[in-house]
Amino acid sequence: EAGVTQFPSHSVIEKGQTVTLRCDPISGHDNLYWYRRVMGKEIKFLLHFVKESKQDESGMPNNRFLAERTGGTYSTLKVQPAELEDSGVYFCASSQDLSPGYSYEQYFGPGTRLTVT
Amino acid sequence: SQELEQSPQSLIVQEGKNLTINCTSSKTLYGLYWYKQKYGEGLIFLMMLQKGGEEKSHEKITAKLDEKKQQSSLHITASQPSHAGIYLCGADIGSSGYALNFGKGTSLLVTP
Numbered sequence: 475e476a477g478v479t480q481f482p483s484h485s486v487i488e489k490g491q492t493v494t495l496r497c498d499p500i501s502g503h504d505n506l507y508w509y510r511r512v513m514g515k516e517i518k519f520l521l522h523f524v525k526e527s528k529q530d531e532s533g534m535p536n537n538r539f540l541a542e543r544t545g546g547t548y549s550t551l552k553v554q555p556a557e558l559e560d561s562g563v564y565f566c567a568s569s570q571d572l573s574p575g576y577s578y579e580q581y582f583g584p585g586t587r588l589t590v591t
Numbered sequence: 592s593q594e595l596e597q598s599p600q601s602l603i604v605q606e607g608k609n610l611t612i613n614c615t616s617s618k619t620l621y622g623l624y625w626y627k628q629k630y631g632e633g634l635i636f637l638m639m640l641q642k643g644g645e646e647k648s649h650e651k652i653t654a655k656l657d658e659k660k661q662q663s664s665l666h667i668t669a670s671q672p673s674h675a676g677i678y679l680c681g682a683d684i685g686s687s688g689y690a691l692n693f694g695k696g697t698s699l700l701v702t703p
Binding site: 478507518529530533567580582583584 | 636639679690692693694696
C-alpha cells in the first residue's frame with residue numbers, strides 16, 4: 475500500500491512568487507492534515523480536512539495560505555504571495571475515519587522543503 | 592495552547608546502551624504519539640498511547656504514559672545505529688482526536 479506522498483520534495487522561490495504544494499493521502503483515508511515546521515521550531519498544525527470539507531483551519535497563519543481538497547482525494551496548499559518567513563518544511567498526514575473519543579495514528583508524508591529567498 | 596517539552600534535546604549514546612527520552616505536557620494528554628524522523632525524511636509512526644499507565648513495546652522500543660496522562664517516556668534498550676534519528680512526541684490538541692501538537696524533538700546519535 476502506498477504511503478502519503480508529497481510533491482515537490484523541494485521548492486525554492488523568490489519572495490512574492492506563488493507556490494503550490496500537493497499531497498496525496500493514503501487511499502481511503504478521509505482525514506488529511508497539513509503541518510509545518512519552520513527552522514528551529516516545533517511542527518505546527520495548519521489545518522484538517524475531512525473528505526473535501528475543512529474541519530479545522532485554526533492553524534493557518536494568514537490569508538496568503540489557501541488549502542483545497544477538491545473531490546476529497548488529494549490536497550493542495552498554495553502560498554501567494556510567498557514571504558521569507560514561510561520557509562520551512564510542510565508535512566501532510568492522513569488518517570482513517572475518526573470515531574468519537576478514539577484517536578487514530580496519522581501517517582506522514584516526507585514533506586516539502588520550501589525555501590523563500 | 593498545549594505545550595510539549597521533550598528532554599533531552601539531543602543524545603549521543605554508544606551502541607548497546609539503553610536510553611530514555613521524556614515528553615512532558617502542560618495539560619492532560621488525550622492521546623500521545625511517538626514518531627521517529629530520519630534526517631531529511633518524513634515522520635514514521637512508532638506508538639500511540641491513550642490510557643493512563645498504558646505501556647506499549649515494539650521490538651526494542653517501549654513507551655509509557657503516566658497515570659496522570661501528562662508525561663510519557665520512550666525507552667530504547669540495547670541501542671543500535673539504526674535507532675538514530677529525531678524522536679518526536681505529539682499529542683492531541685483536544686479530545687476529538689485529530690490535530691496534533693508536537694515537541695521540538697530529541698536528536699539521537701548512536702555511535703559504534
